[in-house]
Amino acid sequence: MRLIWKLLRQHISLLQLTGFFVTNLVGMVIVLTALQVYRDVTPLVNAPDSFLDNDFMVLSKQVEQVGVNKTFFTEEELTDLEEQPFVEAMGEFTPAQYRVTGGLSAFGIRMSTYLFFESVPDRFLDVESDQWQFEEGDDVIPIILPRNYLNLYNFGFASTQGLPQLSEELVREIPLSIELSGRGRIQNFQGRVVAFSNRLNTILVPDSFIRWSNDCFSDKPVAGPSRIIIEVPNVADEQLQQYLTEHEYRVEGDGNDQGQMNYFLRLITFSVTGVGLLITLLSFFILMLSIFLLLQKNTRKLEDLLMVGYTPAQVACPYQLLSLGLNLGAFLCAIPVVLWVRSRYLSLVGLFGEDYEASGVGITLLIGLLFVGFVTSINALAIRHKVVGLWLHE
Known part of the structure; x- marks a missing residue:
């Protein structure tokens, strides 16, 4: 085993491994933070007045002239509105x-x-x-x-x-x-x-x-009814806005502006999570590329080790341990960063609901650890497959 470690140190690139570690750390922080934010806002999302739930709009007609009562919605208007694709549900006052x-x-x-x-x-x-x-x-x-x-x-x-x-x-x-x-x-x-x-x-x-x-x-x-309430998945939908303009329906209060804010908030949340996953995947490929380059540089010596009696498992073990150490190190370094970020936003999240209680971080850390285990297992299988290929001269 010591001989294999000596071969590994001869061609190791600290710059490549540092690049992987930093990239993996950034991706891990983003993914874990997004997961923890999701868990912390879940009580608000599941609340009846969730700020991330579907949007509700109260519609009425404009009063045009004193003494002329034309502000009631007809059955035809109600049926037409309820059949629109952007309306999840409709109710009457x-x-x-x-x-x-x-x-x-x-x-x-x-x-x-x-x-x-x-x-x-x-x-x-x-x-x-x-x-x-x-x-x-x-x-x-x-x-x-x-x-x-x-x-x-x-x-x-x-x-x-x-x-x-x-x-x-x-x-x-x-x-x-x-x-x-x-x-x-x-x-x-x-x-x-x-x-x-x-x-x-x-x-x-x-x-x-x-x-x-x-x-x-x-x-x-x-x-x-003179007022109706509708539930829509996206208040910023162009079809919805065009429909309201064509029929001259008024939106009461600031529900329209607030709904647009909620839509963009959801969009930003999903985008940030997607970026974190993308960075994590890129770091995974960087690590695989770095290890495969090490294997390629040591191909001749690894073949000699296999010829003198070392098993593929023994030859692959140092590279697998390197992968585990880097992934686990990035996860452990990400934890204090995630906790610091959480301490900054948690007081603001609590303002959106009464009697708000934040979720713990245990499940997030467990999921992060399982993710590290999953990625490391894939790395280990890929490394073993490469070493077995050398053993079989493929």
């Missing part, structure tokens, strides 16, 4: 077609105002709550409020009027008095805020409640 009055008492303050209720299919909600249900005969109406409503009160109204600011937890505990009136009927309920939405800018109640209450209190004819 169903409004309460009766008078709603809401009031609350807190800190000695009594407030009352007219409200509006709407509902959407549950799949379009960006929050989850086990209290989000209503059956005929219930006295409590679960409510989802837009988070920006509470922000407007806390930072726009309460701070200027000397009123106490309210946390989300406190608002969930405050009972609301709700009065529904219509068709000569009046009925009182208790409302309870069960969640806050970032996606939908309206006061939401369960769809089952809207349909039941409209049957009980509304005497207006049923009209088409």
Whole structure:
């Protein structure tokens, strides 16, 4: 074995091996970092309001003239939109077609105002709550409020009027008095805020409640929806943008701009991961080329060793150990770099979700170690195949 190591050192190129090590280190850092980022953002991706999930757009028609109500979507328009290839799913906003009055008492303050209720299919909600249900005969109406409503009160109204600011937890505990009136009927309920939405800018109640209450209190004819929500895989799709422009549909809020940002974020993430894999593959070929050049330079001497009784396994062993050492060394050097990068982005990722908990790094390191083992095994098989070829004079 010592004789083989001496032959190896005679023709070894430190520049080639250093180039492989650096390239492999860069590729390993990119791949492991991309994998860890994926694992760290998975809780956000799987959340109902994922910033990397499909995009949701709320569409409406523009009000062109006072007193002329042409903002409802017709059945033909809804069918045409739902059949478009860029629409994953579509839902309608169903409004309460009766008078709603809401009031609350807190800190000695009594407030009352007219409200509006709407509902959407549950799949379009960006929050989850086990209290989000209503059956005929219930006295409590679960409510989802837009988070920006509470922000407007806390930072726009309460701070200027000397009123106490309210946390989300406190608002969930405050009972609301709700009065529904219509068709000569009046009925009182208790409302309870069960969640806050970032996606939908309206006061939401369960769809089952809207349909039941409209049957009980509304005497207006049923009209088409004035707002709809669609789920699209790519909000930056040219077909989608062209369709909205041709039909003069308005996109409410900043969903369009945010969706484009999410699309480009996904594109950048996949591109970075692809670059890391490409660099790793290139480093793999550089190592194979370097080792094969060593074998080629030592062909005559290796053949002599095989002739005097050394087995192909003994001759190939030093080259296989060299491959293992370089791959394992690059992996071990990549670990502190990945941990440092993770410490830099982790605090920013946590801002995208409440009660965010990052994943551990154990699985990432295990996958990286398995990857090193896989690549080293391929190198070992290729080296052994080359040595066996010399032994068989192929």
